[in-house]
Structures are given as C-alpha cells and as structure tokens.
Amino acid sequence: MMALRDGRLRAWCAAALLWLSAVALLPSAALGAAPADLYEVFVPVTEDRDAALAAALRTVVIRVSGRRDAPDRLGDALASPWNYAQRSGLTADGMLQVGFDSLSIDRLLTGAGLPVWGRERPATLVWLQVQDRDGTAFWLGADTLAIERDALERAAHERGVPLIWPALDFDERQTMHAQAGDDELLRSAARYGANAVLLGRARRDGGEVSWTLLSGGETRHVTGSLEDGVHLAADTFAALYAATGSSLQEIGVEVAGISNLDAYAATLNYLENMTLVRSVTVDRVAGDRVRFRLAVRGDEAALLRALALDTRLAPAAPTVDRGLGADAAAAAGAPLQLRYQP
Structure with a gap:
C-alpha cells in the first residue's frame, strides 16, 4: 500500500480497520451486495456420485462464466471434478450439495479463455x-403458486440471475391489463429496486413463450421455452458484466460525500468487495472527498457498469485540480467522480 500522506488519513484508516474488522464478524447478508453463493450447487444424487459431481461442476462453470458453452471449452477438467470441490454432502431432501473453491474455478475458467462473472448481477423484475387452457389469462406475482414460476426460479438459480416478482397490487393489475409500455415497465422495475425487466407471455396448451428483456436502454426478444427467458437475461448480462483475461488496469476513483468514518469505511468495504476490483489503495483525503486507486480486472466502462447496479456510489460532477484546466486534467488521467449516498 502506498504511503499515507497526512495525519487525518492515517487516523481514518486506523479507525476504519477496526470498523471493518467488526463488519467481518457479521453474517454475510449484512453486506447486502451478492446473490446466493455462486460456487455452491445442488444436484440430484445418482448411483454414480462422480457423475453427479461432474454435473455440479458443469452447472457452476456455466453460472460463473455466464457462458452456456463453458463445459465444452474445459476438456478433461470435467473428468476430475473433485479437484475443484471444497466440500460436499447430502441435504435432508436427498440432494447432493457441492461447494466449489472459488479461486480454483476462476483459474480454470481464465485458463480456458473464459470470462468470470462475479457478484455484480442485475436484479430482474x-x-x-400465463394463458390457461380455458383461455383465461393471469399474471404471476410474489405470492402466486404456479409450475411456470417454479421453472423460472430453477433456471434462474442455475444461471445465478436474481429475480424479483411483483406484488400485483390493484394499480399494477390495472396497468398490466392496459398493456403497459416499456416506460411503464421500467418505472415498475425502479419501484422494486430492479435493474431490468423480463416480460413473458406463456400458454398452457404447449405453445412457445414470447420473452422481452428491457435493460440498459436496449430491448431484446426471444421465443422459446420458459427457461429461455432466463437464458436471454443471463446471456445478456454476462456479456456486459463478466471480466475476461487476467490483466489489471489501474483506475482512480474520487468519492465525494464522505464526511465521517462510517461513510469512509462503508465505501472502502464496498469497493473491496466488488468482483472486478482486485485491490484498493487510499490515495488522499481532501475535505469530504477521498481518492482511491483501484486495480481492476477490466476497463473503466466495465467498472462503471458494475457501479451502476448499486445506488451507493452515484456519478458526480467532475472536479478539476487547481492549476489544471479540464483538458489537461483529462490528459493527466483524472479519476472517476462519484458521490457516496448512504
């Protein structure tokens, strides 16, 4: 870590280390950023336990790479799944639960030229x-019991896509009955804290499902099975958020609004827990601004996309160092400007 250049920064960092040590003792859910363990898989138990473990390895490499063709790229590695498993055991309902070593899986994927898609995953509303066989149609919500919802949940769990289901209150039912447009659907996603919308229309008479994904200002369509909606979302998101290669890029980030120790420690902890970020050093403190230097697996655009999934660090108006004009500051590699939002 680089030298700390003033007493205030040294004091903040020392206090923050104590704060972060306390945070580390909390349950992981308190940190709030990641979906369920990406490296843990549940598969049916077969007579051939090695075959079940190989199936679990295929699931985890697809989930973590975001690529459905990942198993085909790994060759003989699938023949030795025990080399990557950290723990395994049977659940109460007879499933084989396998926890894979994250570093080993990441190295396996990187060595095969595959990307690694970490915890930064868009929540999707x-x-x-569903149109029933008698012609009646209904929307699935958070409290709906339906085989279609179960199928989507299973597919989403396998691909590592966090899904959100609507409450289906009166206003929402009226809006959807009136054929909500894209803008209304995106506003509904914002109300639920979701980053994307997956709209589907299914029929129980065996017809195909029509899917539309709204995300990042773009619209994508696919027609197929229930699971194909989840695959559309996962394939789209992986192309945007997965990191390819092992080289690191150094990126400066200046965060405003850090007025106390809690804000400083929360920001440092958030940055250190981003999958794209391999290391964080503190550069300087000036007023309520703290400048960090990040070693990032990927480029600045990938970092900004990942940051946009969370509201804690929002884009801020750029500042220019005294004595430098805007053009000179850009040429000197001015840091990204963000604002902490508790």
Whole structure:
C-alpha cells in the first residue's frame, strides 16, 4: 500500500480497520451486495456420485462464466471434478450439495479463455402472463403458486440471475391489463429496486413463450421455452458484466460525500468487495472527498457498469485540480467522480 500522506488519513484508516474488522464478524447478508453463493450447487444424487459431481461442476462453470458453452471449452477438467470441490454432502431432501473453491474455478475458467462473472448481477423484475387452457389469462406475482414460476426460479438459480416478482397490487393489475409500455415497465422495475425487466407471455396448451428483456436502454426478444427467458437475461448480462483475461488496469476513483468514518469505511468495504476490483489503495483525503486507486480486472466502462447496479456510489460532477484546466486534467488521467449516498 502506498504511503499515507497526512495525519487525518492515517487516523481514518486506523479507525476504519477496526470498523471493518467488526463488519467481518457479521453474517454475510449484512453486506447486502451478492446473490446466493455462486460456487455452491445442488444436484440430484445418482448411483454414480462422480457423475453427479461432474454435473455440479458443469452447472457452476456455466453460472460463473455466464457462458452456456463453458463445459465444452474445459476438456478433461470435467473428468476430475473433485479437484475443484471444497466440500460436499447430502441435504435432508436427498440432494447432493457441492461447494466449489472459488479461486480454483476462476483459474480454470481464465485458463480456458473464459470470462468470470462475479457478484455484480442485475436484479430482474419478472412480468409473466400465463394463458390457461380455458383461455383465461393471469399474471404471476410474489405470492402466486404456479409450475411456470417454479421453472423460472430453477433456471434462474442455475444461471445465478436474481429475480424479483411483483406484488400485483390493484394499480399494477390495472396497468398490466392496459398493456403497459416499456416506460411503464421500467418505472415498475425502479419501484422494486430492479435493474431490468423480463416480460413473458406463456400458454398452457404447449405453445412457445414470447420473452422481452428491457435493460440498459436496449430491448431484446426471444421465443422459446420458459427457461429461455432466463437464458436471454443471463446471456445478456454476462456479456456486459463478466471480466475476461487476467490483466489489471489501474483506475482512480474520487468519492465525494464522505464526511465521517462510517461513510469512509462503508465505501472502502464496498469497493473491496466488488468482483472486478482486485485491490484498493487510499490515495488522499481532501475535505469530504477521498481518492482511491483501484486495480481492476477490466476497463473503466466495465467498472462503471458494475457501479451502476448499486445506488451507493452515484456519478458526480467532475472536479478539476487547481492549476489544471479540464483538458489537461483529462490528459493527466483524472479519476472517476462519484458521490457516496448512504
């Protein structure tokens, strides 16, 4: 770590280390950023336990790479799944639970030229209308019991896509009955804290499901099975958020609004827990601004996309160092400007 250049920064960092030590003792859910363990898989138990473990390895490499063709790229590695498993055991309902070593899986994927898609995964609000055999149609919500919802949940768990289901209150039912447009769907996603919308229309008479994904200002469509909606979302998100290669890029980030120790420690902890970020050093403190230097697996655009999934660090108006004009500051590699939002 680089030298700390003033007493205030040294004091903040010393106090923050104590704060972060306390945070580390909390349950992981308190940190709030990641979906369920990406490296843990549940598969049916077969007579051939090695075959079940190999199936678990295939699931985890697809989930972590974001690529459905990942198993085909790994060759003989699938023949020795025990080399990557950290723990395994049977659950009460007879499933084989396998926890894989994250570093080993990441190295396996990187060595095969595959990307690694970490914890930064868009939450997706699902609007799925099902037409029953008698012609009646209904929307699936958070409290709906339906085989279609179960199928989507299983596929989403396998791909590592966090899904959100609507409450289906009166206003929402009226809006969807009136054929909500894209803008209304995106506003509904914002109300639920979701980053994307997956709209589907299914029929129980065996017809195909029509899917539309709204994300990042773009619209994508696919027609197929129930699971194909989840695959559309996962394939789209992996192309945006997965990091390829092992080289690191150094990126400066200046965060405003850090006015106390809690804000400083929360920001440092958040940055250190981002999958793209391999290391964080503190550069300087000036007023309520703290400048960090990040070693990032990927480029600045990938970092900004990952940051946009969370509201804690929002884009801020750029500042220019005294004595430098805007053009000179850009040429000197001015840091990204963000604002802490508790």
